[in-house]
Amino acid sequence: MSVGTSRAPGVPDFVRTRADRDGPGDLGDLGLDPDELPDGLVVADETGHVICFNAAAVRITAVRAADALGAPLERALPLEDLEGRRWWQLTDPYGGLATRVGQPERNLLLPGGREVLVSARYVRTARTGPVRRVVVSIRDTEARRRTERSHAELIATVAHELRSPLTSVKGFTATLLAKWERFTDDQKKLMLETVDADANRVTRLIAELLDISRIDSGRLELRRQPVDIGAAVGRHIQAYVAAGQGADRFLLRIQQPLPDLWADPDKVDQVLSNLIENAVRHGEGTVTIDVAPSSSPRERGGAETAVTVSDEGPGIPEESMGRVFTRFWRGSKRGGTGLGLYIVKGIVEAHGGSITVGRAPGGGAQFRFTLPVGTPAYLL
Structure with a gap:
């Protein structure tokens, strides 16, 4: 099979191979180069030889395109299932x-044991005719593994956080029922x-x-x-202050006039509660809350309200600032689920605002969030 500068025999019009760099090439009528695809794309012709091996496939498999193009599919892409069986011999696409039209996505192994997600499509000249080409999609499993680890951590955290209060509830109620008169x-x-x-702790969790x-699925509803x-x-x-904190522990500074703010009051309360509680619990000295009008650098002339919560404690280490708004992040003082700031960021961004963390003038932690202001369009 030729892999020179001209299109190899049998190469479908919609595929641009790495041997076709001289021509414009396209994917269908979209003018799309296979190298622009985010997933690995491998195409074999009717003889089982590779005619397309895009850049993502090179990155995922660590196989050079020059070695893959023109090679038999099972040699260019030597896959095994999780039981060690040769995948192409097992499925026998040709x-x-x-009546078989392809293979659903499943976990397979590359040489060296690296796991990838592979699906295949068998393109036939007729419904039950011979296979004209095999189109294979390859995806890295790292993103999925991160998601699975995140879900596992969430389940473990929830189980741990629920166990303690439920054990207490069960113990006290059982004791009261058995020995009420004593x-x-x-x-x-x-x-x-x-x-x-x-x-209340269980309800909060x-x-x-x-x-x-709701944040992860994009279904967080706002009642502005x-x-x-x-x-x-x-x-x-x-x-x-009513709960026992000294009034001098807090300093509230409001810069007037503030623009009209349309937001979900319950969600805004949730953000304020979390940020002020963090400053009180994990910070030291005076907790300063500044409320001021601001302008949006993202939207010319866009007005915003900015709220800054600062404390005078040890602050957040520089190397940890990039992880503050991720799930399960906790500061030096343990406690809580580590979900609060992740939720705060989701609420602020659902409003179209932004939130940042830095170091306060007094050396402590400083959280600043902004919310866009103005009357909703449906009320104008």
Whole structure:
């Protein structure tokens, strides 16, 4: 088979091989070079010889295109299943059932044991005619493995976080039911308060899981209405003071006038609650919250409201700042699920805003998020 500068015999018009660099080449009528595809593409002709081996296939398999083009498919792409069987001999695309149209995606192994996702399509001249070409798609499994690891970590974290409060709830309720008369009213009240607190903890975790599901699937619903964000911050501060924090622990600075902000008040409260709680729990010194108008660098003339939460604690190490908004990230002080900041980022971005983390002037952590302002179009 020729692999020179002219198109090899039997090469379909929609395929541009690496031997066809002189011509424009296209994929269908789209003018698309196979090397522009994100997945590996390998095409074999009716004789089983490779006529297309794109750049992604080279990257994934570590096989040179010059070695693959013109070679038999099973030699250019030596795949084995997870039981060590030769894949092309097992499936026999050219001599198998005449009604077979391809192979569904499955995990196969390259030489050296590297795992890839492979699917194949058998193109026939007629419905049950001979195979004219075999089109193979190859994908790296690393992204899928990362997703599977993330899901496994999520399940493990949820199981761990649920076990403790549910064990407590079960223990206290079983004790109260079995020995109700033996406890004083104060003891009963303490046990029920503990059960209530643990039930709230479980409810909060379930709410976080639902938020993650909606963020990951792009289904986070926002119910926009006018929000006085300065007043919202003030309510959070008052709640901490009422719970025993000193009023001098907080400094709220609002730069007036603020533009009208249309946002989901519950979601904004969730963002503020998480950021202020992090500053109180993990930071030190004064927690400073600045609320000010801002302008969007992404949209010329776009107005935004910016909220900055700073503390005077040790801050976040420089090498960790890139991971702050990922799942399960926790600071130096353990505790919590590590999902809060991931959810915060999802909520802010669902509003069309952005959030960043840096170092505060006092040396602590500084979180700054912006929300676009203005009346929704449907109300204009």
